[in-house]
Amino acid sequence: MRIVALEGIDGSGVSTHSKLLHGKLVEAGVPSCLWKEPTEGPVGGLIRGFLRGAGGAVDSDVMALLFAADRLWGLRLGVAERCGGRPEVLVVDRYKYSSLAYQGISSGLEWVDAINSKAPEAEVLVYIDVPPEVAMRRITARGRREVFETPDFLSRVKTMYEEVLRLASGRGVRVVRVEGVRGGVERSIEDVQSEIAARVFEALGLPGP
Ligand SMILES: Nc1ncnc2c1ncn2[C@@H]1O[C@H](COP(=O)(O)OP(=O)(O)O)[C@@H](O)[C@H]1O
Numbered sequence: 687m688r689i690v691a692l693e694g695i696d697g698s699g700v701s702t703h704s705k706l707l708h709g710k711l712v713e714a715g716v717p718s719c720l721w722k723e724p725t726e727g728p729v730g731g732l733i734r735g736f737l738r739g740a741g742g743a744v745d746s747d748v749m750a751l752l753f754a755a756d757r758l759w760g761l762r763l764g765v766a767e768r769c770g771g772r773p774e775v776l777v778v779d780r781y782k783y784s785s786l787a788y789q790g791i792s793s794g795l796e797w798v799d800a801i802n803s804k805a806p807e808a809e810v811l812v813y814i815d816v817p818p819e820v821a822m823r824r825i826t827a828r829g830r831r832e833v834f835e836t837p838d839f840l841s842r843v844k845t846m847y848e849e850v851l852r853l854a855s856g857r858g859v860r861v862v863r864v865e866g867v868r869g870g871v872e873r874s875i876e877d878v879q880s881e882i883a884a885r886v887f888e889a890l891g892l893p894g895p
Pocket residue numbers: 694695696697698699700701702703824825828866872873874875878
C-alpha cells in the first residue's frame with residue numbers, strides 16, 4: 687500500500703486537495719482510497735471531542751498518544767473495512783507528520799516520532815504551504831473554529847513543519863512542496879490541484895493525470 691499524505695496548517699486546503707487528488711487517481715484507473723485523520727473510528731471520536739473543546743484543556747502528550755492510537759487503528763482495521771482490503775494507493779488527509787508538527791511543539795519531536803514508529807513513512811508527502819493569515823481568513827469564513835485554529839499557534843505549527851519536512855526527506859520520503867500563495871496572490875483551488883496531481887503522479891511513476 688503506497689501512502690500519499692497531504693499536510694499543511696489548518697485552512698491550507700489539506701482536506702480539499704486530498705479529495706480532489708483521490709478523485710484524479712480514481713479517474714486514472716488507480717485503485718486509490720481516501721482516508722482522513724482523525725478518523726471516524728472510536729479513538730477519532732474521542733479526539734474530535736477534545737478538538738471541539740468538549741474535553742476541557744487539551745494536553746499535548748495525551749493528544750499525541752490518541753492520534754498515534756487512532757493512526758494504528760486506521761492502518762490495521764479502519765482502512766481495510768472502508769477500502770475493502772488494502773488499496774494500491776492510500777491518500778491520507780493528514781498523517782503522522784501532523785502529529786510531529788502539532789504535538790511536537792509541546793511534547794517534543796523525538797517522543798512523538800517514537801510513539802508513531804509503528805506507522806510506516808509515507809511514500810509521498812504533499813505539503814501545502816500557506817501563510818497563517820490566509821489560512822485563518824479561510825477558517826473564519828468556514829465558520830467553526832477548533833482549539834488549534836489561532837494565528838499564533840498555526841505560525842508555530844508552520845515553523846515546526848519545516849523541521850518535519852526535513853526529517854521526512856532524510857528518511858527517503860518524497861516531499862512535494864506546493865505554494866498556496868504565489869507572489870502574494872492566493873492561487874486558485876484548480877491551479878494548486880493541477881500542480882499537486884501532476885507531481886504526485888510523477889512521484890508514483892504513474893502516467894500523467
Ligand atoms: N486555493 C484555495 N483558494 C481559496 N479557498 C480555498 C483554497 N483551498 C481551500 N480553500 C477553502 O479554504 C477552506 C479550508 O479548506 P480545507 O481543505 O478544509 O483546509 P484544511 O483541511 O487544510 O483545514 C475551505 O472553505 C476551502 O474551500
